[in-house]
Amino acid sequence: MQAHHTTRHPTPDKDAIALLPEFERLGLDRITLVSNAPQAHDAYAHLAKATAWGFDTESKPTFKVGEVSDGPHIVQLSTTERAWVFQVHDQECRAVVAELMALGGIAKAGFGLGDDRKRIIQKLGVEPAGVLELNTVFQQRGYRKDMGVKGAVAVLFNKRFIKSKKAATSNWANERLTEAQLVYSANDAYAAIRVFDALGLGLGLV
Template sequence: MSPPHTQRATPGKEEIALLPPFERLGPDRIALVTTAAQAEQACAELAASTVWGFDTESKPTFVQGEASDGPHVVQLSTLDKAWVFQLHDHGCRALVAQLLARPGTTKAGFGLGDDKKRIEAKLGVVPEGVLELNHVFRQQGYRKDMGVKGAVAVLFNQRFMKSKKAATSNWANAHLTESQLVYAANDAYAAARVYHALGLPAGT
């Protein structure tokens, strides 16, 4: 790691645009979880890993002052597979709350401040072991928040593509589209990849 006083520049949009694309998870490695039974299976599979990439999605609000009732989707990922949990079903929602409150696992992601607040409000739990990857890069001397795009560029010399259409889509829909699933899953997957590439020990 570089000493904290060393200033390092976060790559800009123009630099990132020239890089080859990041290899994303395809639909065959993404599990949509909508029921308690599916959530139990996901819990069993996730238990094999001590580090999960983590993110959430909420239906966007377009009216000033309108409060979001999100998150509507929670994503967790290992290096092999991602799970996209919808929170409509009470049983599924309860198991997601258990996963996020589970000690001994690192939930790594970018820009998680709002996510944590919304989870506490909606699921009634304080997520345990959450690691804000932007803070790790700040400790390494990067001046501003890295974000997933900057981190993928720095660590893998690749371009992480995010669909604005998917980002601003209705995450509260009962039926998510394939593009929504791929978008959501890969935000968490990229965070897991970044965590491991940084060489951080579990429990960091």
């Protein structure tokens, strides 16, 4: 059991992170887009064998005041080997994602998941089981409150996690996602499972 530190651990700032070598991301060969029932059932079969996934969602950005997002439009789940990007506009696909989210005994790890969780409940009608907020784990271990994926990757791997602003604010509701969108979204989930592993959380050391 890891003791809770009273000392604060420093986190590298933006400038220091900018000098680090790049964190190796998943390429398209290890990312599967899931947009129909057969693909969803295939993804389920692979994911159900794991004990933990990196988890994230993306929603179409809202730009107008008072505009409410009807996201998530995609849900990303990743093992340390590969990632699946589910488009939830297909009803069957959505049902499989809901089932995956409700699966017990599998940790769903990520950063800043409060909003993702709310949207999953709203759109998929299920309470995600086993959600693990990695920011909380870092806080318990004496790091700053909101590590985020960039800070975590810098601290644990001494690498720089690349996030494209352009992809982040792109339209996630599009039926045809671009390669940049796939790489961006899949790697958010992939980095989360790599961080989960590096923290020793799979060994019950939370």
